[in-house]
Amino acid sequence: MSNTVLMGAQWGDEGKGKIIDVLTENIDLVVRYQGGSNAGHTVEVGDKKYVLHLIPSGILRENTVNVVANGVVVNLVSIKEEIDGLVEKGINLAGRLFVGDRAHIVFPYHQMLDAAKEALCSDETKIGTTKRGIGPAYADKASRTGLRMGDLLDPIFPELLKTRAEFANKELEFLGAETFDVDALIAQFIELAEFMKPFITDAVVMINDAVEAKKSILFEGAQGTMLDIEFGTYPFVTSSSTTTGGAATGSGLAMRHIDQVVGVIKAYTTRVGEGPFPTELFDDVGAHIAKIGAEFGATTGRPRRCGWFDAVVGRYASMINGVDYWAMTKLDVLDELETLKICVAYEADGETYTSVPSNIRILEKCKPVYEEMPGWCSSTKDVTKYEDLPEAAKAYVSRLCELTNAKLGILSVGPKRSSTLRIAL
Numbered sequence: 001m002s003n004t005v006l007m008g009a010q011w012g013d014e015g016k017g018k019i020i021d022v023l024t025e026n027i028d029l030v031v032r033y034q035g036g037s038n039a040g041h042t043v044e045v046g047d048k049k050y051v052l053h054l055i056p057s058g059i060l061r062e063n064t065v066n067v068v069a070n071g072v073v074v075n076l077v078s079i080k081e082e083i084d085g086l087v088e089k090g091i092n093l094a095g096r097l098f099v100g101d102r103a104h105i106v107f108p109y110h111q112m113l114d115a116a117k118e119a120l121c122s123d124e125t126k127i128g129t130t131k132r133g134i135g136p137a138y139a140d141k142a143s144r145t146g147l148r149m150g151d152l153l154d155p156i157f158p159e160l161l162k163t164r165a166e167f168a169n170k171e172l173e174f175l176g177a178e179t180f181d182v183d184a185l186i187a188q189f190i191e192l193a194e195f196m197k198p199f200i201t202d203a204v205v206m207i208n209d210a211v212e213a214k215k216s217i218l219f220e221g222a223q224g225t226m227l228d229i230e231f232g233t234y235p236f237v238t239s240s241s242t243t244t245g246g247a248a249t250g251s252g253l254a255m256r257h258i259d260q261v262v263g264v265i266k267a268y269t270t271r272v273g274e275g276p277f278p279t280e281l282f283d284d285v286g287a288h289i290a291k292i293g294a295e296f297g298a299t300t301g302r303p304r305r306c307g308w309f310d311a312v313v314g315r316y317a318s319m320i321n322g323v324d325y326w327a328m329t330k331l332d333v334l335d336e337l338e339t340l341k342i343c344v345a346y347e348a349d350g351e352t353y354t355s356v357p358s359n360i361r362i363l364e365k366c367k368p369v370y371e372e373m374p375g376w377c378s379s380t381k382d383v384t385k386y387e388d389l390p391e392a393a394k395a396y397v398s399r400l401c402e403l404t405n406a407k408l409g410i411l412s413v414g415p416k417r418s419s420t421l422r423i424a425l
């Protein structure tokens, strides 16, 4: 038994879904601890492809129980759709899916507020959110005006929702956006509450009982370190704690029970949405990576911005999260490139930065300092042992690990379970 936190080291979409699926073979409980339906975690099992937004990726392994814990903001329309979709695909959910009673609810008005606020922003200030209502739902949580999953079980839920919904309509009106029919919303949520009731539980007790019973738990992070509300490229971030610390506050697990931290990191960098991205490529190489890596958002379908590996970001992520080992993904995407660049530092206004500057206006000006390595110009996608990789590929991966102060534990060379190389630590 051991308790593992798995988190993204860059700007999300590192391939967390795939790695979670690989690791859950021997896991009892999988816990999502932050974010909401802004996440899109892709898992390929055989010839089937699943994209999970709120339900932990462990649901695809029959041996696991899956928990959506208190740190998550739960969109009931989305989770119902996901549940229905999984049942349709023959996945048995009975006794395998639970939602914490302390988790906050995302209502349609949160999505409307998200869209209305983005619409009022200029090109410079808009965040490029997923429009899933994440910011407004976490804002309500912090303002102490949110409603939680446990409230669905309370007979006064319709009254609580009425008060909140009327207030949200005033906010929408103030923003010049369309308002909504409060009674229709209440009717919709009375039905959704009935649907969700069997899944709602005290997840804090459930998780800690599992610890007591010496079960193995995997904490599934969403988004990535650079989107963290504290440590990311603020304000171009999401609204939750995407880093290791979020696993404790988002689940009720005491930190001393965390045994291991696995960081998922791509062998290059991508970002979706707005905000600074020092190693972004605007040339044919960027287009090649986007094409070979199929870099389109799993939630919104937006094209992802692509760039070289940023070791400044990697080092920062390994430090903040306390990464025990990297699960490095998508090495195969670089197979055809003759030369690879790695960003080792930034320069702005004559200053050199070896860690990520907190000031977004400085980060926006940062130019990458690159070192170059030869590519391997051969296919890695059918390689099954690390030793069998081309020497240049091994040298590239080793250099990334050296620059980011973390060991390599898993190397992924394709989306399927079988394209996974384990490295003895």
Ligand code: GDP
Binding pocket: 008, 012, 013, 014, 015, 016, 017, 018, 039, 040, 041, 042, 043, 044, 292, 293, 294, 297, 298, 329, 330, 331, 332, 333, 412, 413, 414, 415
């Ligand atoms: P997540 O949000 O971190 O779970 O990542 P996404 O699912 O949004 O995006 C990762 C994409 O890369 C998915 O389409 C995966 O199927 C795919 N993928 C994961 N690992 C690999 C890999 O090693 N090689 C390739 N070519 N694709 C991968």
Ligand code: IMO
Binding pocket: 008, 011, 012, 013, 014, 038, 039, 040, 041, 127, 128, 129, 130, 131, 132, 133, 134, 135, 221, 222, 223, 224, 227, 236, 237, 238, 239, 272, 273, 274, 298
């Ligand atoms: P997974 O879990 C990549 C980005 C959005 C936007 C910013 C804020 O699949 O890695 P939000 O809707 O959260 O308010 O948007 O964060 N973003 C993601 N980017 N992967 C994700 O999740 C993301 N979730 C949010 O594009 O820039």
Ligand code: MG
Binding pocket: 012, 013, 014, 039, 040, 041, 042, 298, 299
């Ligand atoms: Mg994703």
